Amino acid sequence: MTQTPTTGALVGQTAADAAAALVPSALPLAAAAATHRDVPAGSSALVASFVGSPSAELVLVAGPAVTDAVAASAVPLEVADALRPALEAAARTLGAGVLETVRSEPVERVLGDDVEVFVLQAEGAAPAAWFAVRVRGAKVATPTTSQVPTPRANLRMLYDVEMTLTAEIGRTRMSVRQVLDLAPGAVLELDRTAGSPADVLVNGRLVARGEVVVVDEVYGVRVTEIVAGNETGGTVG
Template sequence: MSVPTDVATAEAAAQAFATALPSPVPLEVVDATQAGMPEPDAASVRAGFVGATSADLVAVAGEAVAAALATAVGLSLADAVRPALEAAGRTLGTGVLDEAVEAPVADALAAPDVRTFALVDTLGTAVAWFGLRIRQTVSDVPHQRDAAPAAAPAAGSRADSYGMRLLHDVEMTLTAEIGRTKLPVRQVLDLVPGTILELDRAAGAPADVLVNGRLVARGEVVVVDEDYGIRITEIVTESAS
């Protein structure tokens, strides 16, 4: 469910989006009614922002980032636009941007609860569009009328054990990470076989073990039958992580 989106909030997000978009020329944010709307079959990038203020973000920016896509081999439209969507999301406060997906824009920017802005170049031509829809924040989960709240099962109880057993066969992705680094796009494009990247982890330091992207343990890298493995040395609690 959405709520009326404040014009100033949407315009601030659009300004941040325009500034961060990898366009070869500076872009000006104007009301979409002044510049027209994109064609319904134009490719859009959409992402949800979840935080104190949650929102849906929609962008049509293929023309604006065409130069970046032409020079960056393997870079998708969603990859090129995501940093700008993240910049727009930061204007809403603390939160996380969901995965950015591509889809035809259709009428996503024309919905009555979406504030839409056009991004025009120095000639006044619209080369991108940005839309924002604020979602309603649900503070309390409604309960069935006259129903008493159910007590949570005690740890170790039969109900708790049964609930966990239902999840025993659910597969989760474990990832071992020995380090990270950040590079500007120009250096990423210059990578060639033989390039050495310096990571943010000292030699011999334990590797991080992540479950679906969440840090749960640390361990040392070992070799098991010619395959790499991880010997767990530390379980990371939520407070420690």
């Protein structure tokens, strides 16, 4: 009798499929269920925590073909940078949330029986990478009236949290081949005209726009517009 995949398994498969589409490979990759014992021992795993509902740990382990290709690149490129788009694609399948900085850990430390593991490979080829996800369900509690904090109290909890603001003057999309062909003197044409406002982003979310200024020989942005909450920034190409 055919078994119906559980919701958790479907979440893992969807995330793995999204990651497989963006792992560098000369051939299309497909994600197939595996176990943590299939991942070569002693490998280094790239791990990124996803904070959302649900929250999860996303893991990618690059195979020799991927690591060799990155090492042979004419442009200095870290494996974490090459695989970050794949982790971001997997994270988007989980819903709204924030993907934290990618870190490197021994595979034995992050993979176990509580992790869904998938092998990413082209038909008839050696595995290009392994993807794993550990989903942590959101804990929901129903507070009593006396436990419900006021909105201002909620904000006070966040006052000392540091956030990274990024100013962006434009974007462009390039293939891996074009990136590898970059050389000093190359000019990249962005998607905005000269004088267009710069975007101010917090954790990748558009919050304001402004004009670029120079303050004591340091670049700055003079805010000219606060963006409404329903307007968001695009995805980096």
